[in-house]
Amino acid sequence: MKPRSRRSGGRPTIADVAKRAGVGAITVSRALREPERVSEDLRRQIARVVDELGYVPDPNARALASARADVIGVLVPSLTNNVFAEVVRGIYDGLDDSRLQIQLGNTHYSGLEEERLLRVFLSQRPSALVVSGIDQTPAARKLLEEAGCPVVQIMEIGPDPVDMMIGFSHFEGGRTVTRHLVDAGYRKIGFIGARMDPRSQRRLSGYRAVMERAGLFDPRLITTTTTPSSVSLGRELLRDALAKVPTLDAVFCNNDDLALGVLFECHRAAIDVPGKIGIAGFNDLDMTGVAFPSLTSLRTHRYEIGRRAISMVRATIAGERPEQPVVDLGFELKQRESTARTA
Amino acid sequence: MKPRSRRSGGRPTIADVAKRAGVGAITVSRALREPERVSEDLRRQIARVVDELGYVPDPNARALASARADVIGVLVPSLTNNVFAEVVRGIYDGLDDSRLQIQLGNTHYSGLEEERLLRVFLSQRPSALVVSGIDQTPAARKLLEEAGCPVVQIMEIGPDPVDMMIGFSHFEGGRTVTRHLVDAGYRKIGFIGARMDPRSQRRLSGYRAVMERAGLFDPRLITTTTTPSSVSLGRELLRDALAKVPTLDAVFCNNDDLALGVLFECHRAAIDVPGKIGIAGFNDLDMTGVAFPSLTSLRTHRYEIGRRAISMVRATIAGERPEQPVVDLGFELKQRESTARTA
DNA sequence: TTGTACGCGTTATCAA
DNA sequence: TTGATAACGCGTACAA
Numbered sequence: 001m002k003p004r005s006r007r008s009g010g011r012p013t014i015a016d017v018a019k020r021a022g023v024g025a026i027t028v029s030r031a032l033r034e035p036e037r038v039s040e041d042l043r044r045q046i047a048r049v050v051d052e053l054g055y056v057p058d059p060n061a062r063a064l065a066s067a068r069a070d071v072i073g074v075l076v077p078s079l080t081n082n083v084f085a086e087v088v089r090g091i092y093d094g095l096d097d098s099r100l101q102i103q104l105g106n107t108h109y110s111g112l113e114e115e116r117l118l119r120v121f122l123s124q125r126p127s128a129l130v131v132s133g134i135d136q137t138p139a140a141r142k143l144l145e146e147a148g149c150p151v152v153q154i155m156e157i158g159p160d161p162v163d164m165m166i167g168f169s170h171f172e173g174g175r176t177v178t179r180h181l182v183d184a185g186y187r188k189i190g191f192i193g194a195r196m197d198p199r200s201q202r203r204l205s206g207y208r209a210v211m212e213r214a215g216l217f218d219p220r221l222i223t224t225t226t227t228p229s230s231v232s233l234g235r236e237l238l239r240d241a242l243a244k245v246p247t248l249d250a251v252f253c254n255n256d257d258l259a260l261g262v263l264f265e266c267h268r269a270a271i272d273v274p275g276k277i278g279i280a281g282f283n284d285l286d287m288t289g290v291a292f293p294s295l296t297s298l299r300t301h302r303y304e305i306g307r308r309a310i311s312m313v314r315a316t317i318a319g320e321r322p323e324q325p326v327v328d329l330g331f332e333l334k335q336r337e338s339t340a341r342t343a
Numbered sequence: 344m345k346p347r348s349r350r351s352g353g354r355p356t357i358a359d360v361a362k363r364a365g366v367g368a369i370t371v372s373r374a375l376r377e378p379e380r381v382s383e384d385l386r387r388q389i390a391r392v393v394d395e396l397g398y399v400p401d402p403n404a405r406a407l408a409s410a411r412a413d414v415i416g417v418l419v420p421s422l423t424n425n426v427f428a429e430v431v432r433g434i435y436d437g438l439d440d441s442r443l444q445i446q447l448g449n450t451h452y453s454g455l456e457e458e459r460l461l462r463v464f465l466s467q468r469p470s471a472l473v474v475s476g477i478d479q480t481p482a483a484r485k486l487l488e489e490a491g492c493p494v495v496q497i498m499e500i501g502p503d504p505v506d507m508m509i510g511f512s513h514f515e516g517g518r519t520v521t522r523h524l525v526d527a528g529y530r531k532i533g534f535i536g537a538r539m540d541p542r543s544q545r546r547l548s549g550y551r552a553v554m555e556r557a558g559l560f561d562p563r564l565i566t567t568t569t570t571p572s573s574v575s576l577g578r579e580l581l582r583d584a585l586a587k588v589p590t591l592d593a594v595f596c597n598n599d600d601l602a603l604g605v606l607f608e609c610h611r612a613a614i615d616v617p618g619k620i621g622i623a624g625f626n627d628l629d630m631t632g633v634a635f636p637s638l639t640s641l642r643t644h645r646y647e648i649g650r651r652a653i654s655m656v657r658a659t660i661a662g663e664r665p666e667q668p669v670v671d672l673g674f675e676l677k678q679r680e681s682t683a684r685t686a
Numbered sequence: 687t688t689g690t691a692c693g694c695g696t697t698a699t700c701a702a
Numbered sequence: 703t704t705g706a707t708a709a710c711g712c713g714t715a716c717a718a
Contacts, residue, residue, distance in 0.1 A: 013695055024705045029697060039703060056466045060412060061695035063403035064710050079435065080428045089422045092449045101463075104447055106435050120444075123399045231630040260630060267635040287574040287603060292610035356711055367689045372713065382687065404711035407694050 012053040021049040032057065059101075063125065071101045072313060073121035074130045077109040077197065081229075083255075083283055083302050084132070087154065090306025091130065098314060100127065107132070109197050115140040122147060128313040134158040134165075135198040150316040152309045155302070156199060157328050164312050166305055166327040170199045173298050173331050174206020177252050177280050180296070182214050184339050186250035186278050190221045192237045192262065193254035194229035200254050203282065207252055220244050229254065234261020235268075250278035250339070256285045259295050263338070279338040293337035301329045355396040364392040375400060402444075406468065414444045415656060416464035417473045420452040420540065424572075426598075426626055426645050427475070430497065433649025434473065441657060443470065450475070452540050458483040465490060471656040477501040477508075478541040493659040495652045498645070499542060500671050507655050509648055509670040513542045516641050516674050517549020520595050520623050523639070525557050527682050529593035529621050533564045535580045535605065536597035537572035543597050546625065550595055563587050572597065577604020578611075593621035593682070599628040602638050606681070622681040636680035644672045 018025040023042055031038045031046040038046075049055070063069040074091055076084045091102060103126065105117040115137050121129065122143060128150040134157075136144065144151050144162045151163035156170060181189050191207045193200050204222070211217035223241040227233060234257060242248055253259035259281030266273050273279055273293055281288055284299035308329075312322050361368040366385055374381045374389040381389070392398070406412040417434055419427045434445060446469065448460040458480050464472065465486060471493040477500075479487065487494050487505045494506035499513060524532050534550045536543050547565070554560035566584040570576060577600060585591055596602035602624030609616050616622055616636055624631055627642035651672075655665050 014697095015695080025695090026697075026706085027704060030704090033697090037703075042704085056462070058407070058695055059467055060403045060406040061710090062697075064401070064407050064712085065695075065697040067697095067710070069403060079432045080425065082423065082425070082428075085423045085425075085428050089449070092422065102447065104445065106432070119399070124402055232633045235633060257630075261633055264633050264635045287600075290575045290578060290604055290607050292607045357713095358711080368711090369690085369713075370688060373688090376713090380687075385688085401711055404694090405713075407696085408711075408713040410694070410713090 011058075012055045014055070014057070017046065017049050017053060017055050020053065021046050067125055069124045069126055070099050071103050071124055071126045072128045072130060072310070073103045073105065073118075073124075073126040075105045075107055075114055075117055075121075076132050077107050079104075079106050082285055083300070086302045087132075087306040090303040090308075091310055092306075093303075094307040094310030094314075100314075109195065111135065111137045111140065115143070118143050125149075127317060128152070130154055130309050130313070133198055134160075136162075150313050152312055154305050154309050156202075157326055161326055164309075164316070164322065164325045164327075166309050166312065166329060168300060168329050168331050170202040171206040171209075173282065173300070174203035174252075175210050176206075176331070176333055177203075177282065177296075177298050178207045178210040180333055180335065181250050181252060181278060181280055181339060182210060182216065184250075184278060185341050186339075187216055188221065188245060188247050188249045189216065190223060190241045190245065190248050190251045191254075192234070192241060192251050192258055193222075193224040194227055194233050194237070194258055195254075196224050196226050200224075203254060218245075221248070224254075229257050231257050231261040231264070234258035234263075235265040236261075238262045238265045248277065250280070253279065253281045256281040256283050256288045256295070256297055259297065259338075260287065260291065263291060263293075263295060274338050274341050278341060284332075284334050289334065289336065291338075293340075296336045296339040297334050299332040299334050301331070305329060354401075355398045357398070357400070360389065360392050360396060360398050363396065364389050410468055412467045412469055413442050414446050414467055414469045415471045415473060415653070416446045416448065416461075416467075416469040418448045418450050418457055418460055418464075419475050420450050422447075422449050425628055426643070429645045430475075430649040433646040433651075434653055435649075436646075437650040437653030437657075443657075452538065454478065454480045454483065458486070461486050468492075470660060471495070473497060473652050473656070476541055477503075479505075493656050495655055497648050497652050499545075500669055504669055507652075507659070507665065507668045507670075509652050509655065509672060511643060511672050511674050513545040514549040514552075516625065516643070517546035517595075518553050519549075519674070519676055520546075520625065520639075520641050521550045521553040523676055523678065524593050524595060524621060524623055524682060525553060525559065527593075527621060528684050529682075530559055531564065531588060531591050532559065532593045532595060533566060533584045533588065533591050534595050534597075535577070535584060535601055536565075536567040537570055537576050537580070537601055538597075539567050539569050543567075546597060561588075564591070567597075572600050574600050574604040574607070577601035577606075578608040579604075581605045581608045591620065593623070596622065596624045599624040599626050599631045599638070599640055602640065602681075603630065603634065606634055606636075606638060617681050617684050621684060627675075627677050632677065632679065634681075639679045639682040640677050642675040642677050644674070648672060 014025050014028050018028045031043050078084050107114040130152045132155050153165045156167040157165050223237050262279050281295050281297040284297040288295045288297045357368050357371050360371045374386050421427050450457040473495045475498050477496050496508045499510040500508050566580050624638050624640040627640040631638045631640045
């Protein structure tokens, strides 16, 4: 028996399958990728040999020969932020059994890091690219435009997509929450924000728009930091906010982690919620509706965003480009006890 | 000018660099991978041309030629569980600038899915494999043993490593928390558990061991479900537990999500914590120490586990195999208000 | 320290 | 519908 080739470690190759099945290698290749282009007979024959030999195609050889890797590059700003963790879960679940692989990158909320990772990912000739947000650096934007593959910007929508987009308007989200607080009768409504990435900024803009229109705006009501968000930070920011404006009667928290921290601080300081202070969060995590009192929040559809981003990519790859390249998945205000002021 | 080759899309290849630099292709290859083996002069010369041309090596061609991809396959049971999200973050952070890439797989807590993904990953000849836990299926275990690359089992330690291991003993963790509750004077100590994956089971075993030894064990004190863990589930499980044992005076929660749900339910039902019921969690998430009252929990070092798993892999690849193939990172009991009974 | 010849496993191209 | 041939871009083996 001929010794196995030097490097393959004894793994059967497509040539082994072809020989044993008495066909050409290319026919095996086709039987695996486009079965409908191979006759019924050969297809069965080949399938049998593949099973017998335990043949598994080498994705690297495939990528080299076809100049296209079955890989979707995905760039997110954080892996631990529950919001993006759910996006990523949606992305993975959207793969089903599609032979596509995910190449995940963590940009740590840095545009430059995003740009760097984009270059790394691009070197593999990915089948598609998924990036978070719409604030790419000019260089990154150029890379995306010239990527030669479908691109989806997720989590936000905006006027100028590179290719496709799926998300929602954070500005409108900010407006919706703030309007709710105003309608609930709150007047000294503070804004508490951490990290202050572009999406947080736009939520703040929505807050500001509503407050100004209602004649309630006061810059001292805004308490933000670039520190990453956390529950404990929520506590501190509430204390800061109260120090500046002791008459504060509500807070719109940039996200639910902060909101939870604010709630705990209120418990600790024996501040009545929602009587003395109303609390609203953003994203509506699992815990938010369970808290006591339950927290008002804005439900966003991040799992769905991940899933549908992959659907759009797969459709595009299959040649069925979605008629709607920009999808607004919206959000849903969840009014709960934390802003239910008794009149 | 000669037309660009058919498929490469105009990207410069190693041959282009070699020609322009007036050297052989292999010298360029070496200059990039093992600079110390190329003379100072050529190295600089080549670096300049690489910059000029914007040459980026093709990882697929590299993997095909070397029969080894610069990829570490990582299998975790969940992407959204904060504990694993932090492990994954540690893994990514452990990469630094090492040219290694992560191939991430979500097993959804299924041994069969783990086995399937292992086969997929193996087809790429990864440089290393990282898997969660020590309960692989026999077939998966065999695949790992014959993988021909470093393997790290993370999150747990046990007697029979495939190769390397880093984590801690969940049994000991369960014992430590339970012993603390006993020492704090609680007697009717319930166990609340969700998902009940192997690690949860071992925590339960630790609980049981201590309770039996203290003569306090009663099967009715155990309330578990295979439903995935969540804050809301914590509420329900506490209600179930109290329905079974109204005299319950403490609960050891399988994880902090459940503990938070239990805390909220106590607030809602006006049950004094820690006076009437003591609460202890597991993992010590950020929120746990901030809650009101702050929750006792067991701090586990999952970020560190991820980071050091990659360190071990990198050391092994570099030929410096860690002298200690099994690393117990332990844990740390965080006693807080929720179990601080006033005597 | 550098280079030559060849092979890695697959798919694109073109012809039958 | 099928196949022969030539890439794909790089690293290994070996020689100089």
